[in-house]
Amino acid sequence: MNAPAPRPGEEGPEPGRDDPLRAVALTAVDPHGGGVLVRSFPSPERDALLASLRALLPTDAPLLRVPVNVSDDRLLGGLDLPATLRAGRPVVAKGLLASADGGMLVLAMAERMARDTAAQVCAAFDAREVALEREGIGRRMATRFGLLALDEGADDDERPPPALADRLAFHVGPEALAATRGCAPPFSAEEVAVARARLPGVTVPGAVIEALVATALAFGLDSIRPALQAVAAARASAALAGRSAATEADAAEAARLVLAPRALRLPSSEPPPEPEAQDEPPEEPPPEEDRSEPEPPPESEDAGEQEIDPEALAELLLEATLAAVPEGLLEKLSDAAPRRAGGEAGVSGARTKKALRGRPVGVRAGDPGPGERLNVVETLRAAAPWQPLRRREGAGRRIEVRGEDFRVTRYSQRSATTTLFVVDASGSAALQRLAEAKGAVELLLADCYARRDQVALVAFRGTGAELLLPPTRSLVRAKRSLQGLPGGGGTPLAAAVDASLRVALDARRRGTTPLLVFLTDGRGNVARDGRADRAAARAEALDAARAVAAERVAALVIDTGRRPEARAAELAEAMGAGYQPLPFADAAAVNEAVRAATPTPGRGS
């Protein structure tokens, strides 16, 4: 595989191409300070990246893979039943978190990781210990590990839980990863080993810290962690270079590797705010008592090292980071402005716990009853350690199982409903009606919120339909996109039905149950190809509606016409949908109608 990376317009080894490999090297120097998030489908480059991590870690350091559906037992640890029975005393089986001490965990398919799993990983990572309180065992096990998450998300909505992403210093995107093709690892295992030994003695001058914090802020990184990670990266970089204190070069490397790929906005074009900001604030330090005595001296670290000019450094970092911000980020940011910070946590939506379908996510103690299924194996496992005691108490049977032993399987269902509002913003739905429709949607939104449903919004007018808001649980966003909705133009009803069906099927693939709520008078007058042709528009709309029925997507048509329209009712019928005229119907009635139409997926008994 020696085809030189054939990127158009590229000549010779482009600087920065091996950045992901550098990130891995820095992580190998300081696993706990770094951590890598690799967003890419499986690829030879990804394998190479993992292999280079393995090669750079000490040979005895564990590098353990955490499957996406890992059970609490495997993750946190638990009772080792065979060993316990053999030994006649409780024997603890270490979980992955504790076993990774001194090494790293590789999180597979991080974009699908459940939030509670992520929270457990993060808690152990932060506290450097596993708190095990399970099934008769209470242990605290010290563990210090690094994280590498593999994110195979395909689109923007498939992201690892934000809490996890926030703890990973180096975010490597698919393009950056692909660019590493053919790159040689920039550091050898020996260099990394030397750097690791040197690391504790490496200082980071105050000026470098200031400049990194300022740069993180300038690029819209609100969380404080990226700044902390950049400081750690600068330290690791200095250790790799054989320096005892981080320099401008280390700071630039840290900014490029940690801050640039995560930039959420570009620094305002006005003269860099850093220098001024740095001049005054020391006067208004945090709370006075904080400053009063243990004034944290900027650690007499400048000893011997050359003076670093914070202003110049801040500017340098800004430029270095700017140059490394991935292409296309600007455009992406401009339409994703409100969804900063990742918004929803991956695809793991609200999960109904009391369900018999979905993915089993472990067991819990409890009586099997309606809506709960006895897990026989786990029940016997739970009963096993107590057998000697019960036998002594005079139980005659060979195996005595009691109520306390019952274990039921918990299922997790990424269910909830995705309610997709399809709003007719055409001229025929006169402006006043549009306002009413918006009002109704707002009310419905509040209800969706209470049920923790996801909502999405499609609007149609003129010649096409547009997904204004992909499924989200953020009400504020839904409300905002609704408010900004202009009215007027033709009624491309067929296109609207097509588009909403696509969104609905997509939502279904993600494991939620879609519900379409159309707010329209049903008077389509624009055909799929954009022509103003009433007859074709009507036929096509009915056609599209039948496709909705065929896919068995639940739907409701709320007629926003001045008086109940045959057209809207017709549309509803073709869709197999409920029908509710809005005129005179107060918002509460509409709400009722939607509630009645809402499918109830696995919402236990």
Next chain:
Amino acid sequence: MKTTYPFAAIVGQEEMKQALILAAVDPSIGGVMIFGDRGTGKSTAVRGLAELLPRIRVVEHCPYGCAPERTAGLCGACTGRAKDAPPPKSRQTTVPVVDLPLGATEDRVVGALDLERALTVAEKAFEPGLLARANRGFLYIDEVNLLEDHLVDLLIDVAASGENVVEREGLSVRHPARFVLVGSGNPEEGELRPQLLDRFGLSVDVTTPDDLATRVEVVRRRDAYERDPEAFAEKWKRQTGKIRRAIEKGRERLDAVDVPDATLEQAAGLCMKLGTDGLRGELTLIRTARAAAAYAGDEAATAEHLRAIAPAALRHRLRRNVLDDAGSTVRVEKALEEVFGA
């Protein structure tokens, strides 16, 4: 044991620190819920709490840490002993700040049959759980919104009654479990059920500081701590001691703090204006104001104290208006303006 990051060294986040301190001054305020962005030091603050709390005396070998000088609200064994004349042997210890980790199973939380004893000597013995350990102290749940519902219900129940009742494996045990419940969570990770939220006395929102100087200070201190936790903690020892003594004094003074009628009226007015349901809000408001006065060394709880603590005491009790962009903090501030005048 790893040295924890000192509470006193947390930069800013005054409201969170105040809420935790006041809950330590008067545990009857009823728990603190901390909402906040990622990386704002929520867990750090709670874990640092242990160091701040004045030490307590506990009965030797009592797994529930019963107070030797008391005669009521004790565990079974200590209640029996309290009737006898000689006071039990006791020792000084730190106030427990117990972590309830995610993934904890119910048996570990409420207590269950001692597995080790059952296996080794085939003997039935009760092994107290986390609730027992938290008695007279704090019980902390990080990411409380991710905790299993049945555990949450159980905690609410115990926190309200102050007693843990265990009926398992033919064991029947009841023991005191009086603790201050502290929860933290990131609203982005999921909402908290209103029933649970309402059980917390105080609720604070923490945000990442947005000014550069503060952020630099946060990173600097964190960096210094990471490099040498012991030295860092040593540097902040005096500050920590100062807060501890203030809490101690506040506790002693608490009963003597006067709550004048004017303050009571203002509290009632505030709750009326905001339409908070039930008396819990009003009660919390008054208790917290009194604790604030005690901590500050003032003789009476005044409008000033009320004003300072009202957002924390009330913001989670407002009727939800999910479409109202103005946060509940803003609504409380507005009501404060109206009741106290500009």
